[in-house]
Amino acid sequence: MTIGVLKEPSEETRVSLLPEAVTALTKKGITVFVESGAGEKAFYNDDEYVKAGAVIKSRGEVVQSSDILLAIHPFPEAANLKTTILIGVYQPLFNVPVMQQWAKQGVITFSLDMLPRTTRAQSMDVLSSQANIAGYKAVLQAANLYGRYFPMFMTAAGSIAPAKILILGAGVAGLQAIATARRLGAVVEVFDTRPAVKEEVMSLGAKFIEVEGAADASKAGGYAVEQSTDYQQRQQQRIAESIAKADIVITTAQIPGKKAPILISEEMLQSMRKGSVIIDIAAATGGNTPVTKNNQTVLYKGVHIVGDSNLAASMPSDASKLYGKNVLNFLQLIIDKEGKLNLNWNDDLVKGCCITNNGEVVHERVK
The missing domain is CATH 3.40.50.720 (NAD(P)-binding Rossmann-like Domain)
Structure with a gap:
């Protein structure tokens, strides 16, 4: 052999x-x-x-x-x-x-x-082992690009408010991004279509954004599934409210065999303040924003949008x-x-x- x-x-x-x-x-x-x-x-x-x-x-x-x-x-x-x-x-x-x-x-x-994403397959789950690194590096890459502090600082020269991070998708990459961002002192909000991940998100110290009526994703192997039009409209409204306040956004949502869902519209991008950063891990399948380009950093009206689906290769x-x-x-x-x-x-x-x-x-x- x-x-x-x-x-x-x-x-x-x-x-x-x-x-x-x-x-x-x-x-x-x-x-x-x-x-x-x-x-x-x-x-x-x-x-x-x-x-x-x-x-x-x-x-x-x-x-x-x-x-x-x-x-x-x-x-x-x-x-x-x-x-x-x-x-x-x-x-x-x-x-x-x-x-x-x-x-x-x-x-x-x-x-x-x-590989079927079963308990027995965990030891050979390449998607999870590499996504773990991607979530970690996404936050570090955002910290490098972002022109302000992540943690709150109180100094003689004045106080610095902590960075606000929005993470779209609480799979393996998203959970690691939460943990890393929290360790750096950021305030973190998380959106995911799967209510089952709420407990994990909160245990890491982040706030979970809930939108009721999501399609059942329990048989999708840890991935997102396509949602109804009504749900998508309510989802967009909740994300829009959070994204307008966010300094950093990390997007991880992908659907196997299909183009990544657009979660951040151009209108939402325009609501973000200049100097904000988006790290789009779903870039290889189209990205979660309409202007994402894989393996490129796009500056859109003062917002850096980094398309990188191979962050694991940076370690x-x-x-x-x-x-x-x-x-x-x-x-x-x-x-x-x-x-x-x-x-x-x-x-x-x-x-x-x-x-x-x-x-x-x-x-x-x-x-």
Whole structure:
């Protein structure tokens, strides 16, 4: 059994496995090929991978010689693969043509962002491990851009009021953003369509904005769901009231396979005071504002709007460590104790994140 680790595209700093994860695999008798330079942006050089038991190879050698290829993002060489297993975060609901192409080639694709979000899957939940970092970094990025203090200060020269932060979405990223903002001394309000998160929000010291009549999101795997027109109107009114008072807004709302919902209208943006900051984590799927641009900072009438869905990559070492641990835990489901491939299609997690197999797209939602 050979597992290959590929170097990610230039804009990505993370790597699928750090040397410590490689050690865990080589102890099982698994051969690990690592593309030269794969871990450099996460602060690990080739020598450290060699010490962990890996073999450094060129990209072409890794691609052609591996039974399982680990790559966080889709990569061009996949177009020429034959019957290899790919594991990564491929956003198959947005990359349907890519999945169809891989299926035609006979590639078996596991996309870890499609894992069923059950208790058993928590140890391999890449979305949660990376969202945790994103929520933390979103607040720090906002603090850097915001031209005022976060905490309240009382000094001989006068008093400084604390910053007011509005967080839209109390998933993993949102909850971590609350905790980080509170540690920095900000006053935090939180909106979420799921009433069930109210207790968590309040336990972190934030105020929960309630809008009655939300559609049931209990079966959406921790994501938002589409709401009725009546609910959306009331939601917009409540958000508008809070956003007019907010100094910082962090938006995290996404719906799997669909464009991110617009939660902040242009009218709301115009009500914010100059110098305010919006960090839009949903930028990759369109963003929660009408002017968000992914991987860009837009200045809209004095308000900075940062579109960044890859904040986890700004902490490459820890992000790679957590991601690698998720991958290791998933590999335990498809590799037996002797280090041999064992694809158990009766396992709901293995089946649940398999996108292509036997020459076709097998995941129902991607179909």
